[in-house]
Amino acid sequence: MMPYQIPYGRQNIDQADIDAVVAVLNSPWLTQGPTIECFERAVAAHCQADFAIAVCNATAALHIACLAAGLGPGDRLWTSPNTFVASANCGRYCGAEVDFVDIDPLTLNLDAGLLARKLEAAELNGRLPKVVVAVAFSGQSCDMQSIARLAERYGFTLIEDAAHAIGAGYLGRPVGCGDHAVMTIFSFHPVKIVTSAEGGMVLTNDPQLAARLRRLRSHGITGEPAQMKVPDHGLWYYQQLELGFNYRMTDLHAALGLSQMSRxxxxxxxxxxxxxxxxxxxxxxxxxxxxxxxxxxxxxxxxxxxxxxxxxxxxxxxxxxxxxxxxxxxxxxxxxxxxxxxxxxxxxxxxxxxxxxxxxxxxxxxxxxxxxxxxxxxxxxxxxxxxxxxxxxxxxxxxxx
CATH class of the missing domain: 3.90.1150.10 (Aspartate Aminotransferase, domain 1)
Incomplete structure (x- = not known):
């Protein structure tokens, strides 16, 4: 009999978390209810971001972030090879080509110097990326300041895959605040910093991106009259504006995540x-x-x-x-x-x-x-x-x- 069975990671669930989930089970809303918005507001406030869009997992968050950035067939996404496959797969879901930038041997994150050199060559070849996904490996941000400067120079959208990094800081500000990345992705898998059992979130300071992300997580549908293409027929009316997905988070998951955010x-x-x-x-x-x-x-x-x-x-x-x-x-x-x-x-x-x-x-x-x-x-x-x-x-x- 071994003296220990110690996992590499494990969630911490207390009675308050359990009570929060039970409260939702006893409420009228199990999904598409008010707890999701409460969770989104709590994460946005903690990270000092304007908007947060909750989804069923971080892979879904990466997917809709790439779509919101306009990534599609004929485009290119670059990311780190030292990451979970979802950081690259999100580009393939959009029909884009995927390439990688090698890592810094110290931080183990995407090497900003190598990225700069690769971008110079890509510009000459007419093959610049449309999106760069910078992964905050193990919970530590990349050299986001340098990468953001490159994004401005070369015109790509910078997405931070911070699936490991909610609660982290960079240059005195919370990861997710939007100082450098246009969108930031969080994961709430059980081994992550906080958990919603399964879940993900996209943070952004761009109201147009936020509106599109909300549509994409729910079949491309809107109930907002200002977004509709034809006249509004009443309170019950909705329109599908684009091809989206059923990537919604449930109130049960949001209740657990909201409770965890207090700790x-x-x-x-x-x-x-x-x-x-x-x-x-x-x-x-x-x-x-x-x-x-x-x-x-x-x-x-x-x-x-x-x-x-x-x-x-x-x-x-x-x-x-x-x-x-x-x-x-x-x-x-x-x-x-x-x-x-x-x-x-x-x-x-x-x-x-x-x-x-x-x-x-x-x-x-x-x-x-x-x-x-x-x-x-x-x-x-x-x-x-x-x-x-x-x-x-x-x-x-x-x-x-």
């Missing part, structure tokens, strides 16, 4: 505390620890270490399997998207984005969630240090932390 600062503070403790406990091991980019305050969705394989005898797979065998649910974020069979069928190949591939061969995501105890964290560190052949020195540090 977002607590959740982020605990994640930061645990990440700082990992930094102390793991110092000196043959690992590359996460890098804190100046000006970016991570929400710490993930705590990812990189194995310094030249200094250890075990392979990445052996370390991974040993930790899983000890009851520690380590994970790997992410397999570079361009190495997925679907994208290799689009013409991508191993070697195209070497920094992302090098990272993939060294990375392990350690458990990090608000309910992770110091005892559990000490166990994770002890098992990892033992696998790396450094148990005695790491245990000494743990006792004095």
């Amino acid at each position: 977002i600062d607590e959740f982020v503070a605990k994640r930061r505390e645990l990440a700082a403790r990992y930094d102390r406990l793991l110092a000196g091991l043959p690992l590359t620890l996460p890098y804190n980019q100046p000006g970016a305050e991570s929400a710490w969705h993930l705590y990812v270490v990189r194995l310094q394989l030249e200094y250890i005898q075990s392979s990445q797979r052996e370390v991974f399997e040993a930790l899983r065998g000890a009851g520690i649910g380590v994970n790997l974020h992410y397999i570079p998207v361009h190495l997925q069979p679907y994208y290799q069928e689009q013409g991508f190949a191993e070697g195209d984005f070497p920094e992302a591939e090098r990272y993939f061969g060294e990375a392990i995501s350690l458990p990090l969630f608000p309910d992770l105890t110091e005892e559990q964290q000490d166990y994770v560190v002890a098992q990892l240090s033992q696998v790396l052949g450094q148990a005695s020195s790491a245990n000494s540090r743990a006792r004095h932390a």
Whole structure:
């Protein structure tokens, strides 16, 4: 019997969350009701954004954000290879071509310098992207200021995929405020900072984009007389203005998310505390620890270490399997998207984005969630240090932390 079964991430649900969902179950509205708007207002207020549009998941949010940006066949979307496939798939859903920009080896985010060079070449070839999706990997923003300057120069729409980063900060402002990205995407999956069980949201400061995003999440339909193409026939009347989707969030999901938002600062503070403790406990091991980019305050969705394989005898797979065998649910974020069979069928190949591939061969995501105890964290560190052949020195540090 293993002493622990520790996942890499897990939701924190309290009685207030349960009561909020039960209240909706006892209300007249299970979907398309007032709780959704309350949730949207709470997220917009926290992030200092003008508009928030809730949808059924973050992939749907990415899809309608790309559509609202006008992405379609013949266009191009660029993103990071170090992300979940949805950051790229949203472009394919729109019929666009997808390409990638390699990562910064420190931040593990899309490299703004490489993006600048790729844009110069693309301008000469007449193949500039219409959309760039900048992914806030692990909860830390990209160099959004530099990327926003490039967006202004080259005319692409900048979308921040902040699925990991609600509660994060950048240059003294909340991620999602719209200072740099035209639209920001959040995820409320159970392992994220706050959860609605499933759910996503698009934030923007553009009222026209907000109106279109609301239509796209609900079949392209509007009930607003000012948006209608033919005369309004009464209070019951609606019109489908474009092809949209049934991407609506339910009031049940919104109730959970709204309740969780009351504790977002607590959740982020605990994640930061645990990440700082990992930094102390793991110092000196043959690992590359996460890098804190100046000006970016991570929400710490993930705590990812990189194995310094030249200094250890075990392979990445052996370390991974040993930790899983000890009851520690380590994970790997992410397999570079361009190495997925679907994208290799689009013409991508191993070697195209070497920094992302090098990272993939060294990375392990350690458990990090608000309910992770110091005892559990000490166990994770002890098992990892033992696998790396450094148990005695790491245990000494743990006792004095």
